[in-house]
Amino acid sequence: MADLVLKGLLNLKGMLTLKGTGGKVKVGTAEALVEVLPTAPPQCTSAPPVLLPPPPAPPAQGPPPPTTAWVVNSFNKTVKAGSQNIVAGGMVMQGLTGAPIWPGMMQPSMGNPTVTINNVAINVQNDMAAIFPSGGMATFSQSGQVP
DSSP states (O other), X not given: OEEEEEOSSEEEOSSEEEOOBEEEEEETTEXXXXXXXXXXXXXXXXXXXXXXXXXXXXXXXXXXXXXXXXXXXXXXXXXXXTTEEBOSSEXXXXXXXXXXXXXXXXXXXSSOSSEEETTEEOOBTTOEEXXXXXXXXXXXXXXXXXX
C-alpha cells in the first residue's frame, strides 16, 4: 500500500483526482483533510464545547456538550483524494454525530505552507477551525480519507 505524497512548491489546478495505490494522499508527512458527511467518524474529537445559551441555562444539546466536529464543505471542489474533495478552506460543523448544529470555518493551513490548490493551501491533519458560537478552536486530528 503506497501513499501519494505531495511536497515542495506545488499549485494544483483544474479537475484532478489523486489516488495513492491503496494508500492516502499526504502533504509531506500529514494526510490531507477531505470533506465528509457528519455521519462518518469524527475528524475532531477535542473541540471546546459550545455552552449556549450561557449559564445558568443548560447547553442546547444537553450535557455533556459534544466535542466532535467534521469538515462538511470544502471550498475546493476541483481536486479530490479518490472520491472525496480535498479541503483548501471550508466549513465545519460541531455537535452530535449525524446532527451537528454549531458551524465553523477552517483556518489557513499551519501544517502545509507550500502545496496549494488554486493558490490556497491544502488543509492537513492538525490544522484548526474556529467554531463561530464559542470562538473556540477545533483541531482536526483525522483526515477523513478512506483509502
